[in-house]
């Protein structure tokens with residue numbers, strides 16, 4: 001199975017790196033393209049078996065799966081370039097945030113029919129096979145859906161959802177990486193103010209956040225259930241939590257997520 005990624009930047013490059021570590025795809029069957037040689041060299045230095053090219057139309061010709069990973073304002077230009085070389089046996093995956101199937105159909109329709117198109121929104125942890133990827137499908141068979149889910153499951157976890165939910169899933173799962181990291185940064189800064197060295201604070205906060213997330217997944221529990229186990233009545237955790245809430249913690253997160261939408 002050959003996969004071509006058009007646009008090997010933060011996300012396209014991360015997907016290529018993740019795929020190169022997966023068992024489903026041979027690294028020599030991965031091709032990435034970019035506008036500049038510098039980006040392609042960076043991919044080669046990660047794994048020299050990944051094919052690199054600046055020729056998008058050549059890259060898509062023999063691919064079974066084509067992943068479009070350019071900035072949203074470049075999708076029209078890229079589609080114009082590659083659409084003549086795409087056929088209905090190929091699968092297109094657009095990771096371009098905010099571009100609906102209705103629009104992708106117009107861009108990639110071959111003759112009377114559109115190929116199978118997926119929208120996938122991973123996050124940057126895909127480079128280390130720890131992504132959460134939301135996927136919506138259009139014109140695809142159940143077999144094709146299974147195939148695409150199996151690829152992204154190898155690169156973390158994936159979920160098939162209706163297209164109308166992609167916006168919310170993007171805010172939570174993709175922008176969410178930045179939101180979680182901003183909490184981590186804030187906690188590190190607090191730790192330093194209380195006397196810890198930066199590297200010590202980072203280690204403590206990173207493992208604590210990872211452990212908190214693992215608790216939810218391992219115990220299949222609700223966050224408040226786990227919080228109850230930490231908050232000693234009259235103790236220090238509830239004092240900290242309430243102070244954060246007075247400053248608008250929950251509200252700030254909900255407002256931020258809705259603004260991302």
Ligand SMILES: NC(=O)C1=CN([C@@H]2O[C@H](COP(=O)(O)OP(=O)(O)OC[C@H]3O[C@@H](n4cnc5c(N)ncnc54)[C@H](OP(=O)(O)O)[C@@H]3O)[C@@H](O)[C@H]2O)C=CC1
Nearest residue numbers: 007008009010011034035036039069070071072095096097
């Ligand atoms: N970053 C993220 O966390 C996420 C991003 N997305 C979506 O992914 C898409 C890409 O975002 P991101 O990776 O952050 O952006 P980047 O700018 O990092 O990557 C875009 C890539 O496209 C390449 N490119 C530009 N023009 C061409 C061209 N004509 N032919 C081939 N490649 C080209 C660039 O090449 P060069 O490097 O040489 O300039 C660059 O490598 C966006 O649409 C975004 O909505 C979706 C989910 C998460």
Ligand SMILES: O=C(O)[C@@H]1CCC=N1
Nearest residue numbers: 097121170171174175
């Ligand atoms: O910020 C953005 O627009 C992209 C889409 C999701 C994550 N990054």
